[in-house]
Amino acid sequence: MADITSQSRSYQKSIDLFVRAAQVIPEGIYGHKNPAFLLPGACPYYAARAEGGHYWDVDGNEYVDFLCSYGPIILGHNHPEVEEAAARQAADGLCFNHPGAAMVQLAERLVALIPGMDWAVMAKNGSDVTTWAVRVAREHTGRALVVMVRGAYHGAHAWCSAYPGGVLPEERAGVLQIGWNRLDELERLVQEHRGEVAGVILTPYHHPTCSAQLMPADSFWPGVRALCDREGMVLILDDIRAGFRLGMQGSLPLIGVQPDLICHAKAMANGHPIAVALGSEALRAAAEAVFLSGTFWFTPVAMVAALTTLRILEQTDAVAHMARLGTRLGEGMQEGARAHGLRVTVSGPPALPYMTFDDDPDLYHMQVFCREMIARGVFLHPHHNWFICAAHTDADVDYALETAETAFELTRRELGG
Ligand SMILES: Cc1ncc(COP(=O)(O)O)c(C=O)c1O
Incomplete structure (x- = not known):
């Protein structure tokens, strides 16, 4: 040094x-x-x-x-092994008319790895999949509102951006906010908007910028899950920040309950651009109804990098x-x-x-x-x-x-x- x-x-x-x-x-x-x-x-x-x-x-x-x-x-x-695998894939071509086999392999791998998840879709950035997950929750429930935590970051898109530039009030009107760990606030909002809340999107613990991180209170996640079950709301885990740093099942052991949708991105391919949304069987029909696409979202290099990264994480x-x-x-x-x-x-x-x-x-x-x-x-x-x-x-x-x-x-x- x-x-x-x-x-x-x-x-x-x-x-x-x-x-x-x-x-x-x-x-x-x-x-x-x-x-x-x-x-x-x-x-x-x-x-x-x-x-x-x-x-x-x-x-x-x-x-x-x-x-x-x-x-x-x-x-x-x-990382040499990740980069070798990615380079081998890249030598066969970067961007095709069709997805490659790696997309199927990665979806199978993730579904096997993460309990309660029956399908996976792939995009490039975390914002792509958090935004899509919120739309799937709306489609599944036929309801408009979604609840997030004040100060949480779910990406740069209009519904959740912390910045007002170019955002229409109606793009934000569908989003309600609670404090971290404030099950009481969630309960109150759900009562006030009975039958209108499609889902709740949460990070596993609170990691705002500019202040200390907060872990979940013991009763928080079980309380949110119970409320979602009672009111027919979709529970979305945004595991994009912590991801596989806490273990091969992401942050599931930390939260101790089963979400309906999970978003991953960031660390899963060691720097190659990929984001994933995973969901339960019950959400499959809604997932099929919410159009999802991007020119670069099907490119196999990052998928091969993700498969290699997950293997190394598991084996070491x-x-x-x-x-x-x-x-x-x-x-x-x-x-x-x-x-x-x-x-x-x-x-x-x-x-x-x-x-x-x-x-x-x-x-x-x-x-x-x-x-x-x-x-x-x-x-x-x-x-x-x-x-x-x-x-x-x-x-x-x-x-x-x-x-x-x-x-x-x-x-x-x-x-x-
Ligand atoms: C928890 C969380 N969700 C979503 C995002 C958005 O991901 P991206 O920047 O890849 O769009 C981030 C990015 O920092 C994040 O930390």
Whole structure:
């Protein structure tokens, strides 16, 4: 790791590219990868390459990558077996008139892997399948309304986007919101709109940006399931963020109940673009009635990458390894902060941890801390949960915790403690 520590960092090439981009691309970089969501001037904007648990930006700076491309990288960047399988498929062709055999194999694999699921459909992005799942719930029930949690992210489409630009009020009118773990609010909404609620869409635990992650209360998921059964509503699990990081059945063991529809994407093909919706037999007719298509959704390369990623996850100790390293990272961060008189909370499952400073309402402490970590080659997002991958090592965690010693001290000084 000596090479990382000794680098003197500049982001000039990133900045130059961004200036050029601003001329020809609205916002330069749009969406959540916009520097405004990160630390403008104190982090890279453009990546050049990646290997295992590390990546390099366009200025040649190296980082331990604890963001893993916002989740898709689960085995490590550029995993040789996944890339070999994908390249073999790509050599036979990229985009055909018909689906390939891999689509059938992947659907069979997922249906066998995930209890209670009888069919699967494939798309490219998480937003494609969450939006489609909501429509399937409406089609199945003949009802208009859907309930989601305030602050949850289900994608960039109009019905759930956190941003109002270009969205018609009627596109949002079909969506009601409750607080996380607020079974009482759900009960009240369902009473108020009796016979009108098609379904409830939930992430397995709450992972909002800019605040600590919240696990489900013991009674939450069973309560939601019971209410859905009583009122004939469809229960949709959006497992796109946590996905297979928590195990081969996704987050089902964590929630402890059986959803009717499940959405996966992000990590299932180790960076290749694919999203999946799975459903129970009872929803098959509705699934057949809601038109689903995309020019690139049937391309086999990502499907082969998904089959290979799932096989490696199953055959190795990847899930346990990510949980162990995440636990070390989280516990080490808490100890490091305490040693510098700072108080932090590490929240969420160990493989997807997030840290917040106590008494840091505008996340300024977090921004200073992450700035100092990034400046020393440990890429941590100040506002979004972090991700551990199977290629991270104990040495990566050691380096992050050593670096955190310095970053906590600099944060304490800058905040005048
Ligand atoms: C829980 C969850 N659902 C849906 C999405 C949307 O996925 P995508 O960005 O691939 O459209 C995301 C993306 O971050 C997510 O975390």
